[in-house]
Amino acid sequence: MRELARWGAGALGIAxxxxxxxxxxxxxxxDGLVIAGVRVLPRTSDLAMPHVWDMVARLGEPVSRADGAEPLWVAVASAALVTLGIAAVGWLMGLVVGLVLALIMQRWRLAEWGLLPWIILSQTIPLIAFAPVVRSWGSRIEIGAFEWQDWMSVALIASYLAFFPIAVGALKGLQAPDTIHLELMRSYAVGWWKTLTALRLPAAVPYLLPALRLAAANAVIGAIVAEVSTGLQGGIGRILIQYAGQASGDPAKAWGPIFGAIVLGLAAAGSIALLGAMLGRYRRVEVGA
Incomplete structure (x- = not known):
């Protein structure tokens, strides 16, 4: 019943x-609402705000008037799968980097003092300006027969946004066990590694799952923005720009990639929900401890 209530609340929000x-x-x-020369609410014309049913109906129509053109939803789904794969690679990279940083900061307090401010400061760099720089650096990498691909730059940028919530959430979780439990471990001469696996990691799960969910959303956002900034073909970021340029003649078409990006984010968050279901027994841990 609780799950049905959650789905019902979500459907009600969409309605x-x-x-x-x-x-x-x-x-x-x-003409929208204009205050002091600034438009604070959008225009209500069909060009600016198509009807919802027109946007949904457009998904079933061909992408273009060319013979044999595939339906719009097929083009959006194909592009979304490309972006999802790149975002997944970025999420995995962010997971590894974030966990390693959290373990280092938990193990040595001096490392936490030195690294945490820089980890926070790293998120202030404008992503649109950073993405072309990453692509330029990557194109200069030559290691034997290895050749840097453009999608790797996008995955790297996605991991750049994904590692931050994981590092912070994992650090908070690793520091969550009660002092009395840590003292008990020390009284039995249990080493750091055993304490980590038996006490700290289980206690970190309730903190880590929301961080992983946020990291998945950040990875999707980073991948889409990086695709736009680097000009990567095939992803949903590219068709967002392409279809937006055609909005004057086909306004409903431009909303197709937007719907695809929304579904992409929901799919990324849903995958973490499945992971949370498998780790459900750790949810009994007191988060406020």
Missing amino acids: VLIIVWELYKALGPA
């Missing part, structure tokens, strides 16, 4: 969003 969209389109000013 409310659709109703608000259509009500504003029907009742809002045609």
